[in-house]
Amino acid sequence: MIAIYPGSFDPITLGHLDLIQRSSRLFEQVIVAVLRNPNKMPLFSVEQRLDQIRLSTEHLPNVKVDSFDGLTVNYAQMQQAQVLIRGLRAVSDFEVELQMAHTNKTLSTQIETVFLATSNEYSFLSSSVVKEIARFGGSIDHLVPPHIALDIYQCYNQKSPMLNPISTEAIPPLKNISVEREA
Numbered sequence: 800m801i802a803i804y805p806g807s808f809d810p811i812t813l814g815h816l817d818l819i820q821r822s823s824r825l826f827e828q829v830i831v832a833v834l835r836n837p838n839k840m841p842l843f844s845v846e847q848r849l850d851q852i853r854l855s856t857e858h859l860p861n862v863k864v865d866s867f868d869g870l871t872v873n874y875a876q877m878q879q880a881q882v883l884i885r886g887l888r889a890v891s892d893f894e895v896e897l898q899m900a901h902t903n904k905t906l907s908t909q910i911e912t913v914f915l916a917t918s919n920e921y922s923f924l925s926s927s928v929v930k931e932i933a934r935f936g937g938s939i940d941h942l943v944p945p946h947i948a949l950d951i952y953q954c955y956n957q958k959s960p961m962l963n964p965i966s967t968e969a970i971p972p973l974k975n976i977s978v979e980r981e982a
């Protein structure tokens with residue numbers, strides 16, 4: 800069975816990656832599909848997000864990364880997928896997600912939405928939270944893969960993210976930043 804995991808992924812977080820990893824054990828193929836949404840002003844272009852996701856999922860052979868526009872169910876049908884995967888973090892997600900699943904069901908009876916409960920440790924995590932922390936100079940090293948943290952720090956021109964106050968370990972300086980400092 801082929802499953803689509805649609806979303807904005809601006810940027811992909813460890814919470815998304817946890818869902819992708821778990822889904823890859825349940826389905827023959829998982830397609831992570833980035834929506835090309837002209838109504839949003841993303842931090843990263845679709846191409847940057849595709850690269851970020853590809854790099855983060857290269858260890859999962861049955862995970863493919865793609866972009867789409869228009870309706871998710873149409874894209875799913877085009878890919879001969881039967882399932883849409885969505886994560887649920889809290890009851891507030893459930894309301895929105897249930898409405899989306901019902902809407903999609905009116906558009907195609909062939910496509911089922913499967914909800915996966917987010918792992919406890921990521922129940923607070925969203926792309927928006929990551930961007931907000933980074934924008935105000937906080938460390939996001941515990942929330943996204945290292946290469947994405949670097950991309951985000953660069954976007955916000957944050958050369959020295961502050962230590963996370965609840966972290967017991969000092970976060971080592973980013974590689975290319977220490978090179979810049981030495982120069």
Ligand code: PNS
Nearest residue numbers: 805806807808834869870871872899902
């Ligand atoms: O990561 P997000 O922003 O929560 O993902 C939302 C997404 C992309 C899954 C949703 O907005 C979507 O499916 N958009 C495509 C348009 C569509 O199919 N709309 C009908 C369902 S409401």
